[in-house]
Amino acid sequence: MILQELTLIKGAVLSAFFILIISLFLAFSRLVRGPVLPDRIVALDLIVSLAVGLIAGYTILTEQSIFLNTAVVLALIAFLGTVAFALYLERRWL
Amino acid sequence: MIREWICAILLVSGALFMFVAALGVVRFPDLFTRMHTATKSASFGSVLMLCAVAVYFGNAWVIFETILVIFFIFLTTPVGAHMIGRVAYLLGTPLWEGTVIDELQDRYHIRKRVLESGPHDPATQAENKSKMDTT
Amino acid sequence: MIKIFRNIFMKPFLIVWFVLFYLKELFLANLRVAHDILTPRHRMKPGIIAIPLDIKSDLEIMALSNLITMTPGTLSLDVSTDRRVLYIHAMYIDDIEGLRRKIKDELEKKVMEVFG
Incomplete structure (x- = not known):
């Protein structure tokens, strides 16, 4: 349904999705492989940024601007998660 | 038409970043250099894609919300990076072997929860300078 | 009197100029980091250096450290307990004193102008 008429915007969104999915795989490989826990936190943070980008693309693709609220919430949760992990590491090992 | 082109360029360049x-x-070889790219390029990429959303819809509420998200990202990304970097250094994450200088070495006193300022403290620098002048 | 005048009429311009400067620095930072990632050899010389601070208040130190994190190849790590030294991780250290002076002259002076 989305792909029936391929306009410029839809092509741009789909190619952006393609690039973002490749980057998701790269970030996920760092999440699995990361030698220490802070590496994994950095990779997780990057994955959430990529998800914000995916939501932005999806908002344009479906033309429903209400999805932008999800991006707000996701950015907030990413920040809280990062801070919580950092504080956890500090309390746990120091 | 021109708006669609701007929107497409912003989307693809954000994804590329x-x-x-x-x-x-x-x-990249160690945690700190990895954090350099993960903070700068990733936040810049998501900001570009959100700008594309604002350009595409172009009504006031969406633009306001986008500016809110962008402001929020710029405010929180450095704080998160700062906290992770600090705790990673405290845990003794190894630096890359090509690292030139480490002035943070032996400056932490973990038991006393103090980070001393070392030889680059402006007060001690001024003292040294006045000593140099008098001698 | 002159100070009040300056605060009322100059502050908005200073803030707008500061935001534009911030965006320019962010863009340049991204181009440089992207160049270093995409070329096959690592040309960087990373290291942790200390920057003596002249600014005192919490707000100014926060603004400066956020700005440092978002500009080319530098990342703020920690502030000493007595708030006189900021430790940063930098990616391209060719000349330590030059980098220190550059951060003090360009960024810290601007932060002082806007928030001071």
Whole structure:
């Protein structure tokens, strides 16, 4: 349904999705492989940024601007998660 | 028409910046250099894609919300990076072997919860300078 | 009197100029980091250096450290307990004193102008 008429915007969104999915795989490989826990936190943070980008693309693709609220919430949760992990590491090992 | 072109360019360049960030996170040798790319390029990429949303819809509420998200990202990304970097240094994460200088070495006193300022403290620098002048 | 005048009429311009400067620095930072990621050899010389601070208040230190994190190849790590030194991780250290002076002259002076 989305792909029936391929306009410029839809092509741009789909190619952006393609690039973002490749980057998701790269970030996920760092999440699995990361030698220490802070590496994994950095990779997780990057994955959430990529998800914000995916939501932005999806908002344009479906033309429903209400999805932008999800991006707000996701950015907030990413920040809280990062801070919580950092504080956890500090309390746990120091 | 021109608006669609601007929107498409912003979308694709934002995605490319995010790809650069992911590639850097995989390729760079130690945690701190990885954090450089993960903070700068990833936040810049998501900001570009959100700008594309604002350009595409172009009504006031969406633009306001986008500016809110962008402001929020710029405010929180450095704080998160600062906290992770600090705790990683405290845990003794190894630096890359090509690291030139480490002035943070032996400055932490973990038991006393103090980070001393060392030889670059402005007060001690002024003292040294006055000593040099008198001698 | 002159100070009040300056605060009322100059502050908005200073803030707008500061935001534009911030965006320019962010863009340049991204281009440089992207160049280093995409070329196959690592040309960087990373290291941790200390920057003596002249600014005192919490707000100014926060603004400066956020700005440092978002500009080319530098990342703020920690502030000493007595708030006189900021430790940063930099990616391209060719000349330590030059980098220190550059951060103090360019960024810290601007932060002082806007928030001071």
